[in-house]
Amino acid sequence: MMTKPRKNLHKLMASVIGLSLLAACSGGNAGTNNAPSNEGGATDPKSTVSKEGMPIVPEPITMTLMAPDVGHAKWEDMASLKEMEKLTNIKLTFQNAPSESFPTKKNLVFASGTYPDIFYGADLTAAEQVTYGDQKVLLPLEDLIDNYAPNLKKILDENPNIRKNITTPDGHIFALPFINSTAVLYRNPMWYNGAFLKALNIKELPKTTEEFYTYLKRVKTEDPNKNGKADEIPLASVKLTDLRMYFMGFWGMYNEVYYADKAGKVHYSPQEEAYKGYLTFMNKLWAEDLLDHDTFSQTDEQKAAKVKNNQVAVFDAFHPYMPFQVEPNRDNPLMTLLKSEVAESPVYGKHPGQSSYGQFAISKTNPNPEAAMRWADYMYSPEGALLFDLGPEGTLWKYTDKATKTKEFLPVPEGKKRDEIRGTLTPNYGIVPPGINLAETKKGLENDFDLFFKEELNTKIVPFAKPPMPNVFLTPEEQTEITALLSDLNPYVEQMEAKFVTGQEPLSGWDKYVAQLKKMGSERIAEIYQVAYDRWNSTK
Amino acid sequence: MQSTPYPTQNASQPESETQLPKTTGRQWRRIARNWELYVFIAPAFFYFLIFAYGPMYGIQIAFRNYVPTLGFLGSKWVGFDHFTRFFDSYYFWDLIWNTLSISFYELAIGFPIPIILALAFNEIKTGFFKKLVQTVTYAPHFISVVVMAGMIITFLSPSNGILIHMLEWVGINPPDFLTDPRWFKTMYVLSGVWQGAGWGTIIYLAALSGVDPGLHEAAIIDGASRFQRLRHINIPTIIPTMTILLILNVGSMLNIGFEKVLLLQNPLNMESSNIIATFVYKSGLVDAQYSFSTAVGLFNSVVNCVLLITINQIVRRTSQNSLW
Structure with missing residues (x-):
């Protein structure tokens, strides 16, 4: 009794499915045919966009902006963006995603076919710029820069290296960088807990890996936080990602995946003999409980709690007072780079001068690319850099002498931190925005800590630093191969690093590990990047 | 139950083929007679159709080098390349x-x-x-x-x-x-x-x-x-x-x-x-x-x-x- 009506239903379902498939097919066709027709806007300059001066457009226009967000305030309410809207006549609607999930969101947006008008602080990797530029999702910007970006054009003309770094192999510029010629760091450096140094009466910071080991050993056994408990954690980390690059420099490697050495030879770090030195040392720290045994299972919050609790001797932070949640001070010195058994050590992978990533891009569906370019160009002017770094005058700061651009900070309301307020005024907080870092922005505002920070970097890091690799672009074919190779290699390397460090895999397994890497195609990484590096070197 | 008007199991092949259009007509009449039941089942039916069967159209990208801007049909057909890569991984x-x-x-x-x-x-x-x-x-x-x-x-x-x-x-x-x-x-x-x-x-x-x-x-x-x-x-x-x-x-x-x-x-x-x-x-x-x-x-x-x-x-x- 049951079977027959069911058979009916099956037939009905089958036919409907068939129909729906047909419908879906034709739908897909329509979609792909429509796509290219949107491109016209790029080359057709709108006469209403003024080439200089504000406002950019006489009649208000609206654009959608996609950006990562650290959640301090709604972007709609930020004083800098409101001021910018008043100035330019361009109203923005925001598509924000939390910064930790932004890379995923970005991929989804690129795959969805519906793009925001502009990408802001979006960290478009070289791979993404090439891929989506090649697919014509991102507009080529070089003509727009020449015609609608006087500030940026001036910077690029004065610094041909920057132009070289943002130009893809086929001569296009798809994304704009954050230019920071004074930048040294692009990862958090490591710091010593000053209270521990004082308690153990350390006059001179460790200079070699051996001395460093001895210091950590003393932290472990001599109770430098004086609470009578052996709760000190000499070195804290989350999955080693926070200290890896800093520490690999002690064995002469500039970066964790690939880098060019001083002679211009490209290396794939995880199969270098030097990398084995790094693993051996970290394994020793682990075995003697000097490296936190929660390293591979804890979260960032758990680690931060331990630092704040005054349990940790060496930790990573952008500014060393931040994890302690106190006002800026000179108490905690920067970790000196350590010399190891490797002759050419230590080294440091320095920030390449402008952010290696694309922080601003215009999508092909933007109806007003000229206006968008002028909007972005403002970030590269002194006024724009100031507005987006510190907010409009009268919120956080005021001029003491407008002619020399000298400023002072306004008093901060009780119970608030200046940096937190800044996070509610401008979007350029916790993300890397497009724009430029100019000395005059901070004129008169530098405090004692800023001077200390600069001094620490200049004496301890700068003499050993070199960018690991210029911003080389790969061709789409090279890029596809690299993506496939690295998506296979990276998890294996990460897994084996953890095993070697914790001793789950003895270091005698090194040769087997290198053989497996080679089997997975690791040698192609250095080869491909060598070609790209040589190509970069030969362009003018 | 006895009155179900289907060809019996032992009916020969050509016979059932010639009867097909007629059967379909009767099926529709049956559906019309019990339309309430079909209304009940419709939401679930369309749910699966739209959210489970519809998206299956996209499975074809497993056999192509999918590029979002080229669309499903425009991307290059590569057959079992991606499967081979996975099996060799x-x-x-x-x-x-x-x-x-x-x-x-x-x-x-x-x-x-x-x-x-x-x-x-x-x-x-x-x-x-x-x-x-x-x-x-x-x-x-x-x-x-x-x-x-x-x-x-x-x-x-x-x-x-x-x-x-x-x-x-x-x-x-x-x-x-x-x-x-x-x-x-x-x-x-x-x-x-x-x-x-x-x-x-x-x-x-x-x-x-x-x-x-x-x-x-x-x-x-x-x-x-x-x-x-x-x-x-x-x-x-x-x-x-x-x-x-x-x-x-x-x-x-x-x-x-x-x-x-x-x-x-x-x-x-x-x-x-x-x-x-x-x-x-x-x-x-x-x-x-x-x-x-x-x-x-x-x-x-x-x-x-x-x-x-x-x-x-x-x-x-x-x-x-x-x-x-």
Whole structure:
């Protein structure tokens, strides 16, 4: 009794499915045919966009902006963006995603076919710029820069290296960088807990890996936080990602995946003999409980709690007072780079001068690319850099002498931190925005800590630093191969690093590990990047 | 039932073909006569059509080098390239083994425990105690996966986890549950039991409430012990429910709680926590290799389907219950 009506239903379902498939097919066709027709806007300059001066457009226009967000305030309410809207006549609607999930969101947006008008602080990797530029999702910007970006054009003309770094192999510029010629760091450096140094009466910071080991050993056994408990954690980390690059420099490697050495030879770090030195040392720290045994299972919050609790001797932070949640001070010195058994050590992978990533891009569906370019160009002017770094005058700061651009900070309301307020005024907080870092922005505002920070970097890091690799672009074919190779290699390397460090895999397994890497195609990484590096070197 | 106007089983092939249009007409008339039933089923039907069958159109990107701007049909056809890459991958056997072993482990532990628990609940007579125990066992079900993973990590932290301290207190030297690959699967399965077992009893309790009290009375008069009544009355009553749930569990076996595995994963336990679903997520959404991850996902679905059909066959042969 049951079977027959069911058979009916099956037939009905089958036919409907068939129909729906047909419908879906034709739908897909329509979609792909429509796509290219949107491109016209790029080359057709709108006469209403003024080439200089504000406002950019006489009649208000609206654009959608996609950006990562650290959640301090709604972007709609930020004083800098409101001021910018008043100035330019361009109203923005925001598509924000939390910064930790932004890379995923970005991929989804690129795959969805519906793009925001502009990408802001979006960290478009070289791979993404090439891929989506090649697919014509991102507009080529070089003509727009020449015609609608006087500030940026001036910077690029004065610094041909920057132009070289943002130009893809086929001569296009798809994304704009954050230019920071004074930048040294692009990862958090490591710091010593000053209270521990004082308690153990350390006059001179460790200079070699051996001395460093001895210091950590003393932290472990001599109770430098004086609470009578052996709760000190000499070195804290989350999955080693926070200290890896800093520490690999002690064995002469500039970066964790690939880098060019001083002679211009490209290396794939995880199969270098030097990398084995790094693993051996970290394994020793682990075995003697000097490296936190929660390293591979804890979260960032758990680690931060331990630092704040005054349990940790060496930790990573952008500014060393931040994890302690106190006002800026000179108490905690920067970790000196350590010399190891490797002759050419230590080294440091320095920030390449402008952010290696694309922080601003215009999508092909933007109806007003000229206006968008002028909007972005403002970030590269002194006024724009100031507005987006510190907010409009009268919120956080005021001029003491407008002619020399000298400023002072306004008093901060009780119970608030200046940096937190800044996070509610401008979007350029916790993300890397497009724009430029100019000395005059901070004129008169530098405090004692800023001077200390600069001094620490200049004496301890700068003499050993070199960018690991210029911003080389790969061709789409090279890029596809690299993506496939690295998506296979990276998890294996990460897994084996953890095993070697914790001793789950003895270091005698090194040769087997290198053989497996080679089997997975690791040698192609250095080869491909060598070609790209040589190509970069030969362009003018 | 006798009046169903279908060609009989022994009708010859050509005959049934010529009768086809006529049959279709009669079917439509039948549908029209019972239209209310079809209205009832329509929402579910369209749900599956739109959200389960419709998107299958996109599976073709597993056989292409998918480029979003070129669309599904415009992207280059590469056949089985992505499948070959997956089969040759260093991770292939690890992925298969982890996915299958976690699934079977979960099924072996997670399937019987709710049954035992339900039978036990059914024996509790006092109202307050019964309600208390049930509420306590149901409660973890309502904790979201993210919070659950956070709790597991905090409780099992080698330096200050509460469970670790408890083990140390009773004199056991605790293993590194979070980072030792040998413990990952047990940790995953047992925390799943803790979270899901109580909730899983509900359907069995419903089945048990259908037992005719007369049967128990008769058994008591015959001098049957509690355990004998459990064995000969309660268990046979819930066997049909058990078989159906078993088949359903097997059907979704390879769709292991992906979020939980991902949240508990770390480089040290990767060799036993890397499963197909997390691999698809990483290669597809993080690395943006859409075609490759679709191929891997499709492979997962095919294996799932084969498993479901196999179990269904086995169950049909051994008992009278089956999905189809």
